[in-house]
Amino acid sequence: MTDDNQLYNLSRRKLLAGLGTVGLASAGAGLGTSAFFSDRESFTNNSLRAGELDLLVDWQQTYDGPAESAVYGSAGRPYVNAYPDSDGDGVQDDVPQSFVVWAKRNGYDLNTAAGQSAAVAAFKDAFFADLGAGNDWEAPLVALDDVKPGDTGEVTLSLHFFDNPAYIRMLGDLTGEAENGLTEPEAEVDSTPDTGELGESVDVLVWNDDGDNVYEPRNGQDVDVVVLFDTSCSMEWADSSAGCNANENTPAPNKFPQAQAGAKALFEELLAEPDVSGLGLPADMIPDANVRVGLVEYGNDTGVKVPLGDDLDALRNEVDAMSPGNSTLLPTALEEAIDMLEGSDADEKCVVVIGDGQPHDTGNNEPGSGSPVNPLSGVTYDDWGATYSVQLTEYLEDVVGANVLTVHYEVEPEVSLATGIDTAYAQGTAPNYDIVDGEIQTIELFEIMASPVSGDPLDINRLSFAADRDRLVCVLHRIAHLCAGEVPLFYGSLDGALEALDDGLLLVGNPRVAADPESDAPVRECLEWSCTYYVGFEWAVDPAVGNEIQSDSLEFSLGFEAEQCRHNDAPFESEDAEPAGQEVTQTAD
Known part of the structure; x- marks a missing residue:
């Protein structure tokens, strides 16, 4: 991205x-x-000093074409290319979920301008690409020269922008389409020798992805979500590891209200009923899950506040009525979640834990007479309930069949747990997880408690997220998509997609709410910086098209444009700018 293209x-x-x-x-x-x-x-x-707005991308592309082809990386079909991809195998390297956690774990001081600037520069360089000549990626993103009827491909692009919040729109443009003459079998079915048919024969789906390259609308599914919300005393103090008093800590008056706002945004997105009737989706692709949400408080007044249901006002009102105080009674809250979900026959079950520190449940730190689990032989239970919390989340995953998603809110990466947690047991629940020096940090506990992304216990990528106050809402909206289903932005032919993208497709942070005409929640068009936003782009050549597309070729560009939010009530209404995009070429032989 050149200096003359940087806006504002x-x-x-x-x-x-x-x-x-x-x-x-x-x-x-x-x-x-x-x-x-x-x-x-x-x-x-x-x-x-002028601020900056720098939009960067990373991606994973797959292609289900010929079994053997030079287009694939060394990992083989279906992996084509990715960024970052340090070994060139076509499979994307792990990208950190949180800039803040990555920066602090790598020794950057984010409390100084110099430290933050150095961290942002290193983070960008390590994981994200500037596109175009002379930048990190110059080649076309998709370059396939032998597509056949029935072939499919997909690319999920992750969008990152730094330093300022922004509006983002997706752009596209048809740059070339050719018939390239008629082969003998093509001439028998194609009466337009000067017009290619590839664009109208390729079906395209564009959607807000959750980062796994798969469109998951939760079509017709029953989904139960239990949210565990921390109201311990540390939720109104800056340092979650220090005492809740002015002698040891600094008041943080906005910390708890912003957590409340994040929880309400999560409820709104989970319970939204997207209306995508105008897209012409097949019945089995409509995001119409039947979602129920329950709320458990842990801290000031631990217990079930709202049973599983779809009463959005009740959830909002209960969170608004909460206030911080008391200890972090996480094991008790996890037991409540088990009681709520164990009898559920929902297709998808999620437990979302939002908290700012380690458990502190000295009265319920190990399995007792009413516990859903039995004491573990050879395991030492710490006084705080951390080991017991890990055991309960393992039970939720293995027996109840729930995904556990954890959000460590305003937690410093270097803060260690109180002594006594059974590190061997914690390591055993996440076998590939690296517990350094036999000491577990608070964030590591949240990561170990969370379910693996792939469902494989050996996967060290967990459904665990870090968030500060400015990015909590962004993280919780992504969790809503993981649990309740993703929302499509476009469905139709490639020609139709490029026509829609030529005018620009505005991305929003809460697409389920945006697609719900009955929702009374605000649509988040201005997106927070240093969050991750995923867009999936899937294409498929109609198996029934036959010889009509032989030798046809098509070229188009895909890109994204960012524009500042501040003082900008009408984004993208000024003179059009070129997108930060990549050319895409496809040829049917």
């Missing part, structure tokens, strides 16, 4: 005008003569 850096003219205003204010304060008492106070070295 102040021009030199504007910068000098701003500095001039500061200078005039200082000069005006010095009028007077030495005959009178006088004093002068000056603010020196005033400066203005």
Whole structure:
């Protein structure tokens, strides 16, 4: 991305005008003569610096074409290419879920401007691509020269922008389509020798993905979600590992209200009923899950606050009525979640844990007479309930059949748990997880408690998310898609998709709410920076098209454009800019 394409850096003219205003204010304060008492106070070295808005991408592309083809990476079919891909096998490297956790674990001081700048630069360079000539990726994203009826492909693009919130739109453009003459079998069925048919013969689906390259609408499924919400005293103090008092800690008056706002946004997205009737989707692709949500408080007044159901107002009102206090009674809350879900026959079950610190449940730190699990032989239970929490989440996964998703909210990566947790047992529940020096940090506990992304216990990629106050809503919306289903943005022919993308397709942070005409929740068009937003683009050549597309070729571009949110009530209504995009070529032989 070249400097002249970066939006909203102040021009030199504007910068000098701003500095001039500061200078005039200082000069005006010095009028007077030495005959009178006088004093002068000056603010020196005033400066203005233009902010930045830098949009970067990473991706994973797959192709279900010929079994053996040079287009695949060394991992073989279906992997074509990815970014980042350090070994060139076509499979994407692991990309950290959280910039903040990555930066702190790698020694960057985010409390200083220099430390934050260095961390952002290193993070960008390690994981994300600038597109175009002279940048990280110059080649076409898709370059397939032998597509056949029945072939399919997919690319999920992850969007990242830094330094400022932004509006994002997806763009596309048909740059070339050719018949390339008629083969003998093609001539028998194709009466348009000058017009290619590939664009109208390729079906396309574009959707808000959750990051796994698969469209999952939860079509017709029953989904039960239990949310565990932390109201312990640390939720109103800056340091979750310190005491809840002014001698040991710093008040954080916005911390708990923003957690409440995040929880309500999660409820709204889970219970939204997307209306996608205008897309012409097949019946089995409609996102129409039957979702029930329950709420369990743990901390100030631990217990079930809202049983499983679809009463959005009850969920909102209960969260609004909560206040922080008391200890972090997480094991008790997990037992409540088990009681709520164990008798459920839902197709999908989720337990979402939102909290800012380790368990502190000294009265329920190990299995007792009413526990759903039995004491483990050879396992030492710590006084705080951390080991017991791990055991309960394992029970939720293995016996209840639920996915456990954890959100560590405002947790410092270097904060360790209180001593006594059974590290060997924790390691056993996540066999490939690296517990350094036999000591578990709070974030590591949340990661171990969470379900593996792939469902394979050996997978160290867990359904665990880190969030600070500004990014909690973003993280919780992604969790809503994982549990309640994803929402399509377009369905139709490739020609139709490119026509729609030519005008730009605005992305939103809560697409389930945006697609629900009855929702009374706000649509999040302005997206938070340093969050991750996923867009899936799947194509398939109609198996019934036959010889009509022989030798046809098609070229098009895909891209994304970011525009600042501040002072911008009408995004993308100014003069159109070129998207940060990539050319795509397809040829049917």
